[in-house]
Amino acid sequence: MTAISQAQKESTGQVQPRRQRRELSDRAILNLFIWPTLILLIAWNLFPLIYSLFLSFTDYSAIANKAPTWVGFQNYADILSDPQMWKYFATTGRYALVTVGMQTILGFSLAVLVQEKFKGSGLVTTLILVPMMLSPVVVGMFWKLMYNPSFGYFNFLLGFRNPSTAPEMLAGRFAGQPVPNLALWAVALVDIWMWTPFVMLLVLSGLKAIPDYLYEAAVIDRASSWFQFWRITVPQVMPLLMIAILFRTIEAFKSFDLVMGLTGGGPGDQTELIAVNLYRQAFLGQWRTGRASALAYIILIVIIAISNLYIRYLNQAKED
Amino acid sequence: MSDFYETGPSKPVTESIRVDKVSPRSRRIHSLRAIVVIALAIFLLIPIFIMAMTAFKTRSDVVSSPPKTVFExxxxxxxxxxxxxxxxxxxxxxxxxxxxxxxxxxxxxxxxxxxxxxxxxxSDYVTRLKNSLIIAGVSTLLSVILGFFAAYAFSRFNVPGKDDLMFFILSTRMLPAVVVTIPLFLMYRQLGLHDTHIGMILLYTVFNLSLAVWLLKGFIDEIPTEYEEAALVDGYTRMQAIRKIVLPQAMTGIAATAVFCLIFAWNEYAFALMLTSNTARTAPPSIATMLGRGGIEWSAIAAGSLGFLIPVVIVVFLLRDYLLRGVTFGAVRK
Amino acid sequence: MATIELRDVEKIFGDNHAVKPMNLTIKDGEFICLLGPSGCGKTTTLRMISGLEAVTSGTILLDGRNVTWRHPSDRDIAFVFQLYALYPHMTVRDNISFPLRAEGMKREEIDIRIGEVVDILRIHHLLKYKPGKLSGGDQQRVALARALVRRPSAFLMDEPLGALDAELRETMRAEIKALHHAQNATTVYVTHDQIEAMALSDRIVVMSAAEVQQVGTPAEVYYEPANLFVARFIGSPGMNLIDGQLDGDLIRFPGNDSTMAVPAHFRVPLLAALDKGDDVVVGFRPEAAAISDDSTMAGEVYAVDMHGGYKLLHVNLGTATDPVIVHLRADRLASHPMGSSLRFTADPAMLRFFDPKTGRAISPSETAPVQTQPVEVTA
Structure with a gap:
């Protein structure tokens, strides 16, 4: 710092203009700093978004050597009138409801338990967070091993010692008989295992942000622990809990990695979540690019609708 | 119990604590809570223990029924x-x-x-792992560099339409991968970026950019502007001020951001599956396809998963204090 | 209403003694201020009385009942926090009714109680808002209402006006005083602002370095500080303190050639406490000085502060290299240019003497009459 200011003092007017010419103006720096990021985001996100909107109105297939033909709302109409598609959406909805619901309850309880510090609580909290940091597809792989009916630990730990009378979680069978949706709940369990820590982390940050003096005031006001929990803790944590629920709901509609690692959509279409089906339509064998684009847009609209509900809630909370 | 109200706790209290929290009952509940939490943590980690165990089993031990817990x-x-x-x-x-x-x-x-x-x-896995390292490493570096500059501009300059731009940047992260994969696939095929390292690096860079900008803006916002202003008055150029003043102070934030970008790029599966086939294929899709090949070598899969997870676990442990801001896009401070 | 008694109450944080063993009895209906610089242990003391902080040792009695280890909610006290501690997600009405709802009071009764306190504090118009929309003063009124609505036997207030600007602080100070006058509830009030303490309290507990320095009425701590800390801390500026040496009935000021006669009512106590030639600290308030040309204490004007109603002179009694600065109050119209010399005397009734070894004040003898004649100081 001193070297520069001294140099400036020693050199008189001659140096100053040259320095100014070399020096970028703040305006130029601003553009230089922002545009690379914006251009990349536009090229890799905005452009594909618009391109896929266009494709969704065509019958384009990525492997056919044929220019796309405009078909209007045909793809959308096909998807929305296909009972199979509604089934996939319903499966996804059920999956979202169960996973997000359980994650919310378990994550909230865990956060309440973990929030008070004890010796080693930092380490324990970190260990609880490990599942969400893992690669979903890898998690899917080793849970597949866990679920294996003959040598997996899952049935073993549940107390089923004889493979022939034990549930085959991923095959959706129990004692040889098919059980509807057992596979879906098996996948959901892994999702819950993996992402409950995420909800816990968000709720925990909400709990930690509640100032101590509110509880002190409540204690002075002779509120019982129960009264404090419902009147202070819950309302104060609500916004962050809602963020967690929103993120997880969106993720459920994007859910792909875990299912691919565990079941690939099977058995039959029991675990065919909408994002898995999208992949199947877009790439695997079918290559129905136009129709898949339309489906992607429908998913996007669902996600935007969910986000909107949340934003409306948040704004309302701000209003009051 | 009535004893406590008369005489107080057996040991003098030398910490800042509320009266009711030093009662024997509160102390008991507190220890009980700690035990429950530790038990839950162990319970949650059982699958990871089992996977680690499996990695060290022989082929015959893996498939023994019932599963072996004691093995060589x-x-x-x-x-x-x-x-x-x-x-x-x-x-x-x-x-x-x-x-x-x-x-x-x-x-x-x-x-x-x-x-x-x-x-x-x-085996292939070595190549895949090398690809993962190159792609995750370079893309992280790029996201952090670009993200830092953009974050600095958003933090320090009066960018027109700042809030809208920041929202646009965030919204790209919320975009489901499946929606953009199809056009990206077509775009990559056209541009010859399909199944190339550079294509994957750029893709992960862009996907991490939004997170990097948001996180780094939060960190840079916390560095007082006075230091830079003093430097500018002292005759530094803006770039010098950034290098000598902002950069050193933002180092922890940069490290935290880098870790998040690295974890994402390291774990990413969907894009890698759809946009690579061989040359640039990373480890996650290849671990998944191991299942398909011949007899299932579970110990190899477990070993592969374990080797793949350990770096992440170490990094998570080292930077646990920054996790919070990472998962919430910096929306939550401490 | 209640009495509060602290017996050897002490708090240790790790290796740090936050409050050294402290004894204090607060009478029913009394307004007590705990006054001291930050970190002196005054807030910790208040929190121990409330139960928000557990004592390390000692006993706290409320109305004669030992509450040392009782839950804060068993103590029937209300606490007003510095940052108000209003529940941000509740309306003002819900905030005020919170303690009543917590104990399961009936709706109609809650409405009546709210009506009462809202009248006292004149905050009807705020009931439907959330605290975030309110000004600092209104938030503090709501916090007071929440404390009042319970009709507790004692109020504990932790710098309740600390976060307000100067003008509002003065208004709220008057409101708190009027409130106490009307309710006459025992109140313990923590502040670092001596003007607040002077204006509000029946008695002031001056604290410093985890210890009680003096307990007394505002007049006592101002005119009869118990030790050098209180003398310096109370008043702005604090008491003038000049080092001297005792020489029989005279006090000599080294480096100044001045002497001062010891006032009659201090002769015996001074000789009893000190030996000839011992150091002694002479103290007097700026307003105890009278400036006149025929006086014998001399100094040079070092700086002049205009305070509106009067001028505060900084006068150097020492030399330029070894200055001894005292503050004197002068008429607002009097002209005392910087660098000019002046002479003054100090009212003997307002003179204080301190033993520099212990820092404690030497009390005047009660039998000797208080001398009111100006003390002869010879240069």
Missing amino acids: PTLEGFVFLFTERAIITPGRITKLQEAAESGDLGLFDRIALKSGQEITGP
């Missing part, structure tokens, strides 16, 4: 993971047996003898 650990899984093997010819077996008797048999040879297979070269 081997490195077979790891060897299988990293190598391509062929069935050993009978002539070679006799040769190895002779060597075993004379006592000079290497680790690999011993495993080869035991399993009846011989190593013929490194």
Whole structure:
């Protein structure tokens, strides 16, 4: 710092203009700093978004050597009138409801338990967070091993010692008989295992942000622990809990990695979540690019609708 | 209990704590809570323990029913993971047996003898892991650099339409990968970026950019502007001020951001599956496809998963204090 | 209403003694201020009385009942926090009714109680808002209402006006005083602002370095500080303290050649406490000085502060290299240019003497009459 200011003092007017010419103006720096990021985001996100909107109105297939033909709302109409598609959406909805619901309850309880510090609580909290940091597809792989009916630990730990009378979680069978949706709940369990820590982390940050003096005031006001929990803790944590629920709901509609690692959509279409089906339509064998684009847009609209509900809630909370 | 209200706790209180929290009942509840939390943490980690265990089992131990908890650990899984093997010819077996008797048999040879297979070269997994390292490493570097500059501009300059731009940047992260994959696939095919390192690096860079900008803006916002202003007054150029003043102070934030970008790029599966086939394929899709090939080598899969998870676990542990802001896009401060 | 008694109450944080063993009895209906610089242990003391902080040792009695280890909610006290501690997600009405709802009071009764306190504090118009929309003063009124609505036997207030600007602080100070006058509830009030303490309290507990320095009425701590800390801390500026040496009935000021006669009512106590030639600290308030040309204490004007109603002179009694600065109050119209010399005397009734070894004040003898004649100081 001193070297520069001294140099400036020693050199008189001659140096100053040259320095100014070399020096970028703040305006130029601003553009230089922002545009690379914006251009990349536009090229890799905005452009594909618009391109896929266009494709969704065509019958384009990525492997056919044929220019796309405009078909209007045909793809959308096909998807929305296909009972199979509604089934996939319903499966996804059920999956979202169960996973997000359980994650919310378990994550909230865990956060309440973990929030008070004890010796080693930092380490324990970190260990609880490990599942969400893992690669979903890898998690899917080793849970597949866990679920294996003959040598997996899952049935073993549940107390089923004889493979022939034990549930085959991923095959959706129990004692040889098919059980509807057992596979879906098996996948959901892994999702819950993996992402409950995420909800816990968000709720925990909400709990930690509640100032101590509110509880002190409540204690002075002779509120019982129960009264404090419902009147202070819950309302104060609500916004962050809602963020967690929103993120997880969106993720459920994007859910792909875990299912691919565990079941690939099977058995039959029991675990065919909408994002898995999208992949199947877009790439695997079918290559129905136009129709898949339309489906992607429908998913996007669902996600935007969910986000909107949340934003409306948040704004309302701000209003009051 | 009434005793406590008369005489207080047995040990004098020398910490800042509310009266009711030092009662024997509160202390008991507190310890009970700690025990429950520790038990829950262990319970949650059971699948990871089991996977680690499986990685060290032999092929026959893995598929024993009921599953074995006590077994003789081997490195077979790891060897299988990293190598391509062929069935050993009978002539070679006799040769190895002779060597075993004379006592000079290497680790690999011993495993080869035991399993009846011989190593013929490194497996695909090595290439995949190398790809993962290159792609995740370079893209992280790029996201952090670009993100830092953009974050600095958003933090310090009066950018027109700042809030809208920041929202646009955030919204790209919320975009489901499936929506953009199809056009990106077509775009990459057209541009010759399909199944190339550069294509994947750019893709992950862009996907991490939004997170990087948001996180870094939060960190830079916390650095007082006075230091830079003082430097500017002292005759520094803006770039010098950034390099000498902002950069050193933002280092922890940069480290935290880098870790998040790295974890994402390291774990990413969907894009890698759809936009690579061979040359640039990373580890996650290849671990998944291991299932498809021949007899399922569970110990190799477990070994592969374990090797793949350990770096992440270490990094998570080292930077646990920053996790919070990472997952909430910096929306939550401490 | 209640009495509060602290017996050897002490708090240790790790290796740090936050409050050294402290004894204090607060009478029913009394307004007590705990006054001291930050970190002196005054807030910790208040929190121990409330139960928000557990004592390390000692006993706290409320109305004669030992509450040392009782839950804060068993103590029937209300606490007003510095940052108000209003529940941000509740309306003002819900905030005020919170303690009543917590104990399960009936709706109609809650409405009546709210009506009462809202009248007292004149905050009807705020009931439907959330605290975030309110000004600092209104938030503090709501916090007071929440404390009042319970009709507790004692109020504990932790710098309740600390976060307000100067003008509002003065208004709220008057409101708190009027409130106490009307309710006459025992109140313990923590502040670092001596003007607040002077204006509000029946008695002031001056604290410093985890210890009680003096307990007394505002007049006592101002005119009869118990030790050098209180003398310096109370008043702005604090008491003038000049080092001297005792020489019989005279006090000599080294480096100044001045002497001062010891006032009659201090002669015996001074000789009893000190030996000849011992150091002694002479103290007097700026307003105890009278400036006149025929006086014998001399100094040079070092700086002049205009305070509106009067001028505060900084006068150097020492030399330029070894200055001894005292503050004197002068008429607002009097002209005392910087660098000019002046002479003054100090009212003997307002003179104080301290033993520099212990820092404690030497009390005047009660039998000797208080001398009111100006003390002869000879240069």
